[in-house]
Amino acid sequence: MALFTKRVLLSLFAGILVGEFIINTFSVVDTLQALVDLAVQLLTTPWILKTFGFIFLMGAVMHLMERSGGVNGFVYMLTHKLAVIKSDRAALLLVYAIGIVIFIESTITVLVAGSIGRPLCDARGISRAKLAYVADSTSAPVSSVLMFNGWGALMLGLITTQIGQGVMGGESVAWLMEAVILNFYALAALTVTFLVIWFKIDLGAMKTAVVKNEVGEIQENGHPMYMIVPIVMMVGGVFLFLFITGGGDILKGSGSSSIFYTMLVTLAVMGLFFVLKGIMPLKTVIKESVGGIRGMQAMVLILLFAFAIGQVTSDMHTGMYLASYVNAVLSPMWLAAAVFLLAAVMSFSTGTSWGTFSIMVPIAIPLAAAMDADMALVLGAVISGGVFGDHCSPISDTTIISSMASGCDHVEHVKTQLPYALISGTIAFLLFALFGMMR
Template sequence: MLSLFGGIVLGTFILNDFSLLSSLENLFSLFASLLREAWILKTLAFAILVGSIMALIEKSGGIEGFVDYMLHKTKIVKSARSALILSYIVGVIIFVESSITALISGAVGKPLCDKYKIPSAKLAFVCDSTSAPISSLIVLNGWGALLLGLIATQISLGIIEADAVSLLIDSILYNFYSMAALVVTFAAIWFNIDLGAMKNAKYIPKETDIVQSNGASMFYMLLPIILMVIFVFVFLYLTGEGNILKGSGSSSIFYTMLCTLIFTLFYFVGTKNMSFMTWSKTAYLGAKKLTPIALILLFAFGIGEITTELKTGHYLASLADENLSIYLLAGMIFLISSVISFSTGTSWGTFSIMIPVAVPMAVAMDANIALCIGAVISGGIFGDHCSPISDTTIISSMAADCEVIEHVKTQMPYALISGAISLVLFVVFSFIS
C-alpha cells in the first residue's frame, strides 16, 4: 500500500511540475473521480463481499465436507499433485471471468492444499496462471467483448479491411503466452517443478478465528460456488441486454457476489446450519479481513490512471522504430505490451493502448495483422502476470490466502519461461508468415 501510494504521489508531482498545492488538489481529485466510477466501486465491493462469502462457506463446514468427500468417498484427490490438478482443471473449465475463475479455483483448492500442506504460493500460482490465460483464449466473456470492440474500431477507421470476429479468432490462435502459461503451469504441477522463490515457499497453517468445523454437507460449499458461475452468465446476459459479449464484467461480478451472499443467508440460516447472529458476525469478520485488499485495488487503479496521464504507454510504443525489421515486429510489440502492462497493472488498458498502435504498424509494414494483435494480447497478459499492482495478481493472492509480494516472486520464474517461449514463437511465426 505504501509503495502504490508513493508511486501515485510522485506521478502527481511530475504531472503538476512539482507544485505542492496543485499536486495535493489533483491527488484529492484523482481519488474522488475513482470513487465516482461505478465499475471501480463494484470491483471494490466485490473484493469485500468475497471475504464474507468465503468466511461463511468455511464456517458452514461445507469445506470440511468437500475435503472428506474428495479424500474418502472418491479416488480423485489422493496426493498434493492431484489437489493442485483439480484447481487447475477448475480454472480451465470456468472461463467466464478472470476474477471469478481465480476465486473459485482458490476456493476449491485451498482446503485440499491445507490437507496436504501445500504452500499457498503454489495455489496462487495455479489460480493466476489459469484465470487470465483461459479467459483470453475462450473469449465468450468481457475479454472477447473488449478485443472485438478494439478491432472493430480499427476496421471502422478504415485502417484495415476485415471481419472483426474472424480477425479476433485468428489473433487468438497467436496468443502464445496464454497457451505457454497453461502448459508450463501443468508441467510444474505434474512434475513438481519448484523454481526460484518457489523452492523456499512454506506451508503456513491458516488462522482458525472464523472457521469452526461442524462436518456439514459439502453442498454448503458447492451450491454457492455453482450459483456464482450461473449468476455471472445471467448478469452478463442481462447487462448486455441479451448479448453476453456486451455485458458489464464489473456489474456482473458485483451482482453475482451480492446474490450469492443473500443465498447463503437463506440457505445456511434456513437449514439451521447457523443462526442469523452467527451469519452476520461471520460475514462481517470475513469482509473486514479483506478490506485491505480492496484498498490495494483502489491504489492499483489510481496508479493506472497516473501512468495513463503520463502517457507511459504511448512513450514506450514510440520507441519502436517504424523501420524495424518485419521479422522482429511482432516480438517487439510483445515486449512493449509486456512493459506497459507490468507498469500499469492492467492487461485491458494495455490492449486499449497497443492495438491502435500495433495494427497501423502492421499494415504499414505489410505484416501479419492477426499475429501482431496476438502479440499485444500475449504481452498484456504476460506483464499483468508479473505485476504486483495487477488486479488479477491481487485477487489470485486473496483467493489462495497468500501474500501478494510472495505470489509475485514465486510466480515470476514460470511467467518468464512462458514469456521467453512466446517471444521465440513470435519471431519464428514472423518468418513463417
C-alpha cells in the first residue's frame, strides 16, 4: 500500500488497524482499546523514547552544521583545497568507505555517511536516492560481518543459550565466527554496492530518481571543522557511552542510550562553541536547533508507526506461524536456503533484523540439529535473511533513518533500493542452496 499510494503513515496505520482487528477477533470496541493500549505502551518504553529523542537531536545537529557553514566548508575542502572528490564515483566511494570503517553501530554509520555524502552528492548532481542506497547497503551488512558491536553481543547470547540447553556443542564465539564467514547476503550486498558505484549502474526507479541540486560552483563559505568535529564527537561518543553503559564492556552497552547521550552532548558542545566563538548568538542557535527538530517530525511519526506494526506482527506470532511449515516439507540440504527466505520474510514483515535473530535462532538451531544439517550454514542463513528482509522493508528503522540522513523521500528510497537488494538476495539464496547441497 505504501509503495502504490506513496502515503506511508496511512499505509502503516491501515496495517496496524487490520492486525489489531484480527487479534481482537473482529471486535470494534476491543480493537479501539487495543490501539490506545499499544500507543501508551510504545510511548512509555524507554528505548523507544530515546530513539525518538536521538532523531530530534540529530535533526538539530545536522541543521546547525549546515547553517554554521560547516557543510559548505567541508565540501569546498574536499572538492577544491584537497581535490580528492573529482568525480561522482569518488563522492559515493567516500560514503561507501565510511560505511565500512564505522561498523560499531549501524544507525551512526548511516547518519555519518548520509551527513557527509549529502552535500557532496548535491554538489555533483547525484540523486539522494543513490546516496541513501549506498549508506543503507553498507551499514547493516558491515555491522553483521564485523560483529565487534551490539550485533555480536546479541548473536553470542542467542548461541550461548542454545549451547547451554545442549542443542549444540562447542564455543559460541567459534560458531559465530564460522557463521559470519557464511553471511552471504552481507558479502553480496557489499560487493554489489561497490560494483554499482564503480560502473555507475542505475536500475529501475533509480534511473529517474530525483536530483535535489544540479552541479554548480561551490564557494568557500564556512569552516569544515564545524562539520568534522561534530561527526568525530558522534562516532567517539558512541564508543564512550557504550563503554559506560556496559560497565566497562562495549559489547554489553545500551545502543539506544549511547546514541541518545552522544547526540545530546554533541548538540550541547556545538551550541556552546558557536556562542563562545561568536559564530551564532544563543538565540540563533536555539532557533536553528528547533528548526532542525521540526524537520524530523515526519520521520519520528513513521518510526512510531513502524514500531507499532512490528509489535502487532509479534503479537500475531507471525514468526512462529511461518516457521511451523519448514520441518514438514524440507530435506536437510535445502534447510539453509529455506531458513534464509523465512528469516527474510519475517524481517521484512516486522522491520527488525534483531527481532528476527531472536525468533529464528531458537527455531533454526534445534531444527538443524534434528535434521543433521550444517549448523554454521543455517546460522549464516539466519543472519543473512534478517539483514536482507530488513533492507527491503519500508518499516525498518535503518531504512527510515537512511532516508532521513540522506534527505531522500522514504518511499523513493525503498523503491530505488529494492532492485539492488533483490539481486544480492538472489545471489545469497543460490549460494545457500549450493553450499547446502555440497555439505
